[in-house]
Every structure is written in C-alpha cells, then in structure tokens.
Amino acid sequence: MIRAVVFDIGETLVRDDRYWGSWADWLGASRHTVSAVVGAVVAQGRDNADALRLIRPGIDVASEYAAREAAGYGEVLDETDLYPDVRPALAGLRRAGVRVVIAGNQTTRVGELLRGLDLPADLIATSGDWGCAKPDQDFFTRVLAASGTIADQTLYVGDHPANDVFPAAAAGLRVAHLRRGPWGRLWADDPDVVAAADWRVNGLEELIDVVTG
Incomplete structure (x- = not known):
C-alpha cells in the first residue's frame, strides 16, 4: 500500500x-x-x-x-509554469488519504515560490533547503523522513532516470517514471528504466489509480 x-x-x-x-x-x-x-x-x-x-x-x-x-533576472515561477494535471492529481491523492510531498533539485528560491502557490501538498522542500541534492542518497534519506512512512510505502515520482528513478529505487522507495519532458520521453523505454520503475505513467492523475487500485 x-x-x-x-x-x-x-x-x-x-x-x-x-x-x-x-x-x-x-x-x-x-x-x-x-x-x-x-x-x-x-x-x-x-x-x-x-x-x-x-x-x-x-x-x-x-x-x-x-x-x-x-541583476534582477532571477527565478520566476507562477501558476502558468505548472502542468495542468498538477493540482487535480495532488488534490486527488490527498482525498485518497495519501501524504503528498514535493521534493526536488531546486534552489531555496524555487521552494519559496512553490510554497507561495498554495499547492495541495503536505510539505514542499528543495535540495537548496536540505543542503543535499539528487542523486545523493542523503537526499532520499530526507525524502523518506518527509514521507512519514516506510520506504516500500513511499512512491517517488520523477522524469529523470539518473536523478529520480535509479537512486529512488536504490533507496528502497517505490518508483513511478513519468513520461514527460525531454528526459522522461527520451528514456521512457530504456530497458534499465523499465526494470527499475514500479510504474510508468503518462500523466500525474494516473497515480490516483496506482494508490487506490
């Protein structure tokens, strides 16, 4: 589960x-x-x-x-930068009783901007906040602590094989590889990625069926 x-x-x-x-x-x-x-x-x-x-x-x-x-050309992030399935998927997972965490390789500024969007998530953190970055296992130790549960009940979702799929699997987490963006699409059918991922999804709302089905 x-x-x-x-x-x-x-x-x-x-x-x-x-x-x-x-x-x-x-x-x-x-x-x-x-x-x-x-x-x-x-x-x-x-x-x-x-x-x-x-x-x-x-x-x-x-x-x-x-x-x-x-120079005033720093990071900007607003609602238009989100994929359209983000809010429905996160909200659906929370309705299903699942803890929702956002944690990726980003600056502290991106963390602040994401928290300002009032996303339906229980925790938002970045590598800049934690002082460690993927694929380092210290990052996934922090992910597991943030999940509030054990490794095989924690699902990590990402598009990047080297930063998401392989290190999350090595940490004992369940893994969903998302076929999105250049990394997700180019490596979607790579045999090593297929073998390492527990699920392969084309959109975030598919995860609701994963956790409830």
Missing part, C-alpha cells in the same frame, strides 16, 4: 520552458539554440548544466546564477 507520494519538481510538476528561455536571453543565445543543445545533452545522458557549458565554455554556473539574481 502506498501511503505517501513524493514528487520531483522540474518537468514533473513545473515546465522548464521559462528556465531555459531565461538562460538563453541571459547568455545572448537564441532560444532555439539552447533548446537544441539541451536536447543533445539529454540524449547523451549528461548533466543538464553541461548545456550551459557548451553554449559558453568556461562558464561558472553558480557565479553566473548569482549574477543573474543580482
């Missing part, structure tokens, strides 16, 4: 369009170029920050992020 569902953030709950578009504008690259480079990085199974390093060789991503913030 699943008693808690924990959600990744980027390309699980929130579209990354605005994020990559803002980086393109900041770096003076076309949005098409950035999109294409991100796609190439995804196809190679590399870290998405490598896309920025390809566009601007030698970039210090952390320093450039801080410069953007200081």
